[in-house]
Structure formats: C-alpha cells, structure tokens
Amino acid sequence: MLYERYGMRLKQLLLAPDLWVPIPRSADRERWEGIVPESREMWISLAERYTDYAWPAIKMEDYMAYWKVGEISKLNLALFERRSVLGILSIAEAIEGKGRFLDQVVNGIFAICEETTWVTPGHRNHWDVDKEERLPSATEHGVELFTAETSALLVWIRYLLQDRLDGISRRIGERIVAEVRNRLLTPYLEHDDYWWMGYREGVRVNNWNPWCNGAVLTGFLLLEDDPEVRRIGIAKAMSSLDAFIRTYPADGCCDEGPSYWSPSGGGLYECLELLHLASEGRIDIFDERIVRDIGAYLYKVHIHGPYFVSFADCDAKANPGGDVVIRYGRSTNDEAMEKMGLSLPSGGQPSTTIWFGIYGYLRNIFQEKKGTANRNDAPYVRDAWFPHTQVMTARERDGSEVGLYLAVKGGNNEESHNHNDVGSFIAFADGYPLFVDLGTEEYSAKTFGEQRYELWYLQSQYHNLPTVGGVLQRNGGAYRATNVIYGLTDDMAELSMEIAEAYPTEAGIDSWRRTARLIRGNDAAIEVVDAFAMRDSAANAVFHSLVTPCRPEMIGPGRIQFEYAEGRKAILIYDAEHLEARSEPIEHMESRLKRNWGDRMYRIVLEEKTEVARGERKLSIRLATD
Template identity: 35%
Template structure:
C-alpha cells in the first residue's frame, strides 16, 4: 500500500533515486509516465488509497488545533441556521432565458459549501446530528438531475431543451467537483452514512461512475481534454477531481489505470501548452484552478504511487509554482490580468495549503513562505467548496500545527515572464512601502482575455492606484459573441490609448511586438510596440511604449509613448483607470491611497484639460474589490499629429 500524504515527510529525492520509473530514467514530460504496464504496477488496487484519516480515527481528529476546530465549527453552525437551498426549474431557466447565473448558482454552491462544512464538523465531533446533516446534503446532490451548472450544460443551449437531460451527463468543472465532494465524504464518513442507510454508499458509487468516471473514460470530445485544441484551467481542475473519484471509488483496477492514463494525457496537453516561464495568462485567481489544480493532480499521483509517478520534477512545473508570490503586491492585493480579480479576500478557490505543499515538493522556500503568509496565524483550513483541499490540509502534519505568529511575505524585488510578457517590480525587496509597478504585453487571445496589451498598473505602499478593474459577476454575455461590449473587457477601460477612435481588438493576432525587458538593481526598463493590438483601420505604423522604473531617491516611473500613423488623426486619447477619485491641477493628477498619493505629472501645455468619469460599481464582484466606484481619466493632446509622443512621471508623495 502506498504511503499517504498525511504520513509522508516531504523531502525531495534526486531523479535517479525515485522508484519505479518507466525505462529506469526520469521522464521529461507527463506523457513519459503514461505506460500501461508502469501504471498497472504502481497504482493502488481499488479501495487501497487511504490518503487521509476517516472519522473513526478519533486520535487524529481530536488533535486538530483549537483555532482550526473553532473556525470550522463556527462556519458549519452558521450554515445550519439556514434552510437547505432549493434548486428550481425556474432558476435553471433563468440563465437560459436571461443569461443570469446567480439565481441558480448561489443555491447550487450554497448546498455544497454547507455539505463541506458539515462533513468537517462531523469528522471533528463525531456527533450524530452532523452525520444527519451530511446525509441530507449528500442526498440532495444525488437527487439533482445534473451536477452541471446551466452556463456549462448542453441543455442550456438556446436551441436545445430548456431543462437538463439526465441521460446526457455533462462533465464540467462543477460536476467533477461534486463527484469528488461525494467521494471524499464517503471516504471519511462512509461508516456513519452506512449506519443511516447503505443505499447512500451504493448511490454515491453509481452516480459518480455514471456522471463522472464513464464519461471521462469513453468520451474523447470534451473540449477541456485537449484533443481538439488549446486548454485552460478546466483541464487540471476537472482532472484533479476525476482522479479523486477514480482512486477512491473505482472498483476495478483496469478502470483506475484507464482513468489515470487519460488524466496523464490531458495533463500533458495542459503542461505542454503552458509557457516555460510559468506565467498564468488567466490571472492570479485562476492560478488557483490552473497551477494549483495541477499540483493537486501531481500530489494524488505521487501519493497513490508511493512517489513513483513524480511530475514535480519537471522544470516547468517548478516555475508554475512560483507565480502567485511573484505577482503579490501586498496584503491580499495581487497583479490582476484578464478575468482574475485584484484581491483574494474570501475567495472559495484559495487554499494556502495547496501552495505550501507545492512549494515543498518543488523545493522553493519563497513559495512555502508565501503560503505561510497567506495563512497568517489562523486556521489550517476553512470550509470552502473543496472538501479534499481541507482534508489534505488537516492531514499534513507540517501545515496543520498552529503557527506561533503570522509569517512575512517574501515580496521579491522583481520578476519577468518572457513568454507571458509580464513584469512586476517593487521599490525595495521584502518591503511593502514604496512604488510597485506591473507592465503587461502579451496578446488579446489569452484565456479569459481582456483587450489590455500594454497596460500598466501602479501601487503605492501596497495600495493599488492605477488599476485593472477585473470582471463583474459572470453572465452568458461574458462567454458569448458580445463579450467585448462589456466595459471591463474593452481596451478603453484599461491603461492604454484609444487611437483615432479605435480600440484594441480581440484575438491572438492582436499582440505586442518587439517586447524587451531589462531588469537591474537600480532600474527596470520595459519596451514594447502596441501597434499590433489595434485594427488596420487605426492606421498605426508603430506605438512604442517605454516604462522605466527607477529606484533612486525619490523612486519614480518614467512612462513614454511615441507613435507614428499613416494619416493625420483626429484624436489620440490615453485612458487611465484609478482606484480613487483623481484630483486635477498644477499640471498633474493625484490619486489618493490610504497612505500616500500617486502623483502623475505631464506637460499640461500640450494637452486638453483631462476629463474624469466616475464608474459606479453596482456589481457585487467588482464592488467587493474596489468599493462603490472606479474612475477613468482621459488625457488627449491638443494636436495629436501623424507622429507624436507624450511622457508621464509617476511617483509617491505625501497626502497633505
């Protein structure tokens, strides 16, 4: 029987010392592990993967530290004061008919959050009332016609049926996650469910087999699988949950081998398509369902095979682990690109233990330190949507022990992702105080794309001042042909120019050109040509942007744009999105932050009086990050000309 994650000491072995490798050598890709004879030899028999202690291990559950125990039980009690959410046909059809996702999804995820919290409370207390609550949640999910959400299911197509078809199970993110939730629940609480009714066990096994495992093993058309084109976070997210379902519930060894083989095929597509620099073009929040879910797959495979299947040794995997702490600004603020929000507060997807384990497996102390920082001095885990993530956190002895105090964030001086074309740099390594700058190149066909090639973000003392809005609550429009009618997606609402009335266009062909970065101890310099991100009608020959961050006294950012068109334009406008209402005057703009202000100066004689637009945020996702409003500044030269330039100077200054 393989050793479990809860028992193992995470020490990196050299590639030559790891057991059971195909051909006796270290594969350079996940596909190198995908040999049937190797998998049949190293994978556990059905029912033999015992990765975390079940409810009967009262010594383990009784030893969970007091802060973690109290936090979990309080969350579970809060859920128990409410009625179980009801899923209705009207809620499902609301998405089909209006594009609104929240009427159904709020209730759908409410069921799962409560079941996770109740399952953890049941393990901690072994109280029959919690076992009954878990059974209620399990039974409600088993009775659902589909585990998919309307936005992902074929049944939500306008030309299809108006309600989900139980004979056409669709394997999306949340169907897979539901299957894993049920599998983990049975793993840790199966004996208590059996006491209430053995039928619960039988139905969990059968429904997960029918809705998750058989579709994964038999259907090659899933877009997330990778045989029909590029993949994104769906691939590792679904695969991590499918692995759980197979390792815990499959009753035939050949089925486990087939499932793992197909998981490896899909993951190899995902990793092969990932840039060598480890950058996540979906943004830091989606990293928790891209890079983090990849690490969950690798951990289950490593643990289930006793270390024989070790994907952590791949160099690209190590770079993927380094992304979150290198885009960290301060507190819960991060550089955001695409649909990723700028802060992680109360996010369901964020489980710091996943990052901590990832850092230990890859031997990166900064990754480990950032995970410790994210945890602070509080609970080892909180009930979120993933029961498996919480169970692994509690079963990891190194992580589960209560910290004496909060750990500092590593706060690296700077980072550059050459393939992703993203820069982050701060004034002083290890310190929040001072300026923080990010510059993005890339293209406009990225996953969860915004038209944002060339955008610049600036924070002062850890507080974002020049910002990217992020994304509102998802609707059908966000993933349809009218996506770029949404203001948060448009380049006119990013810190880039409008060229003679033309915005950037979506598509991989609309990209930055001639991108270079020079990183030094005293100065960072990024240059890129934005012309390729605009349509031919804009008439751009070039639009050169140079952003130079100087760490002298005082530290400042020099921002210089220079353009050439094939005609005399009627207008050129630079838009700047700010987190606070800007104060105009004296040839400059001041953006107040909770500490100091960001001062933006320019040659006012060459510009019209800037216009300022307040953008009221009536969406809960946007307002949850930024508060009630953002602001958009428009800077337009008096005489733009066929050739022209402008320069900005940005630095921090006292508020008074």
C-alpha cells in the same frame, strides 16, 4: 511527461483503494481528536448553524433564466450553498464523531443525487447538445466544473464517513458510487472530445483541465474497484494533464491571473499530490522546471497583502490559500514559495456562495505548519520577467512593499479570460493600488458569449491605454505586441513594445512604441513613454485612459495628485502643453468590482488638444515628499 513515465506501470505503482489512506477516515478517532482546537471549534460551530437546515430547491425558472436573460447567479448560489453546507456538516461529523450531523449529511447527499443534472446551463454549450432546449435532461451528462466538484465532494464524504453511512444503510454509499460513475467517470472514459482535455488540435486548455482531472483522479483512485478500469481512467487523466503542462506558458505565468491560479496551477499541484500520495512517492515530477515555475509565478506577481498583479478577468485581491502554497513550495523545494504560503491566510472559514474544495480543507486540517509568519514575511521579489507571456513586474527594493511597484504586459488579445489590454500597466505605491486593471464583474451569459467585448470593463478604453480615432483594441491572437524588449539593471527595470498591431487598421496607427519603466534610487519614479506616428501622417484624435481607485485632485497644469493611503500621496505628471486632463467617476460597478475596489473608481482621460499625426508623450508617477 506523466503518461510517458508512469502511465504503463500504474498497477505496480499505485496502492489499492482499500490500502490508500490519504486522509484519516472518521473511524480513526485518535487522529481526528488530535486536530488543533481552533479548527475543531470552527467546523463544529459552522455545522451547528445547519442542524435544521432546509435544503434550497433547484428551480427550473432559475435554470431557464440563463437562456432568457443571461442570469446565472440565482441558480449558482443555490448549487453552491447545497454543496458547501453538505461539506461543512460532513467535516464537522468527522471531527465530532457523535452522529449529531449525520441525518443532515444523508439529507444533503440525497438532495444532490436527486438533482436532474449537475451541469449548469452555460456549460452545456461545451458539447454537442440541443441548444434550443432550455431544460436539463436526466440522461444528458458531461464532464465540466460543477459535475467535477460535486463528484469529488461526494467521493470524499463516502471515503470519510463510509462506516457511519453504512451503519445507517449501504444504499447511501451505493447511491454515491452510482451517480459519480454515471455522471463523471463513464462520460470521461467515453469522451476524448471535451475541449479542456487537450486532445483537440490548436485548442489551448486552461484551469478546467486540472480542475476536472482532479475530480476524475479522486473518483478512480477512491471509488473504482475494477483494477483495469481504474488503470485506464488514471492513465487517461495523466495524458490529459500532460496536455495542460505542455500548453501552459513556458515561463510558468498564469495568463488567467492569480485569482485563477488556485484551480489552474494549484489544481495541477493537487493532481500531482494525489498521484504522489497514491503511489507512496513513486509518481513524482515535482523537480520538473515547468512545475516549479508554475508555482513560483504566484510569489513573483504578489504585490502586497491580498493584492496581486491582476490582468485579464482576475480579481485584484486573490486568496490562493496559504496551505496549498506551503505544500507546493515544500514539494518543489522552493523556499520562497513556502515563505509566500506562510504569509498568506490559510483556507480559513468556508463560504457558502462559492466552490467548496473539500480535499483542500481536509489536507489543511492535518497539515503541520512549520514556523509562523505574517503578511510582511512575503518574499517581495524585486524583479520578474515572463518572456513567453510578456509580463514584467518590478518594485523599488527587494524584500519590501515600500515604494513604487510596476507591472506591465505585452502578449496578445486571445489569452485565457482575455481583456483587450496589450501594453497596459499597473502601478502601486507602498503596497496600495494607484493605477489598476479593473478585472471583471459577476459572470453572465454575455461573459463568455459572442457579445463578450461589449462589456465595458473588457475594453481597452477602460485600461491604462490610448484610444486612437475612437477605435479600441480588438480581440484575437493577431492583435498583439511586437518587438518586445525587456531591460533590467540595478537602477531600472523596463519593458518596451510596439502595440500598433493590437489595434485594427481603421485606427490609422503606423507605429505606437510604448515603454514603461521603474526607476530606482533617490529619484524613484514610474515612467510611461508613448512614441507614435499615424499612417500617411494623417492627424487623428487621441486620448489616454488611466483607471484608479484614488480620488484625483488637479493641483496645477500637468499635475494630478492622488491620496492612495491616509496621509500618503502620489503625483502624476503629464504634458500639459499637448494634453487636457479630466476625471470621470466610474459609477456603474456591480458586486465583484466593488469587492475589489469599493463603491467608486475613476477614469482619468488625458486628451490631445488637437488631432496629431505623430508625437511623444511621457507620464511620470512619483511619490509626494511633502
């Protein structure tokens, strides 16, 4: 798409580096003095915290901890903090223009350039290196997320403050150029075998592709002074981005989940925006259906406020940043997406414990917001269906969070950031969580290793799914939903599927037909119906799991009540003749789950009173009226 249309004409299409001004440089005092006062005050007050900042050491014991005990948080936090503080100081210096933060900017640049590696230990596993070696090498460079983010940060700082830095010493900019070339641009040109590039047969790429390619484009567009090398690098990035677009689900659904949309769909947008700006609009694929659908996905899976449909590793509370969503909507002429962006918080105050996306912050500073909106102005799309990914969303009424909300997934158990969750569902009431997908904990070596599915929150028994004969769903593309049927009328939306193949043969399931539906109208309800039969009519033990942040209250046979918001309750109705209900607190939660759900969650277990060979069970969820 990109390469075919534009890849051979880049010298004619692109502005030269010295002519391209995507963001006002610090020397353009009129533009920087004209930013909104709130933004100016925020960045300067943040930077004032770090005028005497002691740059944290990068300890080799923290690097080796990944290999010894699977711990990565200490190392990552030190890396994030260094980069975030440098970004804050640099933007504040561009805003104020008085030199007050320059010494610390230089300190930060050299602290980061002196790091032995920008590659975190877990990411070394993505290419052929000595896996027995637990310490980094100053010559072992490769293109991965930390290298990409670090390079982009330094390139933009050099672009913004070059005259100021050159006034101190030209060696500052020269060091940035040397390190970015050595660690990012040269390895990128030398390799076609990075998995995320999209050149390996049968390997589907994910958010790494636009994330890394965005940094690569930034480097070649702003830093590379050899026109032919610049052309080759940008053309290769286009080709790689084509692979991302080509292998993206054709319905635009981000199967990694909305909290990964920012580097995935949002990352693609920023790549396309860079190319559009650098060519004065001559490179433009914003009218392509897949590009529009990748953006539209975000508002189709928005529930209310910070909550989005959160299957897989995704956080339930996502903040894609309203500014990039607004720009995406305007570029694709999608009014609903622009409206979604206006309803979301802007990029806001940066954290020092996560990635510092300097390009996004700079664009936000100079972005004109058209109109005002609040959270109630989100589009609140009534129905959405993603046929390729097999995800359905439905709410009681268009344009409002009031009432019941249902999301259901089919798919398979080899999706990006996969959980074993084929057939699971999410239910909300009035925009509040009722039955949910937990998400994931802080990453560790185990998260992406061979023991991944030993993590309890990835298993089907901690999703809204049945467990048969003590056997859980299995990971892999062969474990999937089949015969998936979506139905929609004004009065009802439903998704029906066969989920037997999501379980291994030892579960003994011949057929398990799950149908989840939202019924609208005066008798609104969510119904989940399971019709099942065991192989050879052999009776088996079965229990059904439901995960909720609401404290359950058993109010009678076949009825459990949940207070989902103060004074507002929902009732779960189940077949008390066949099912015995119990509630288990989920207390072994750590920081990431607690950020989404609080200190405690509950698992409802509806267990068959006797072993069963076949049957049909219906769960009904209704809002309490008294």
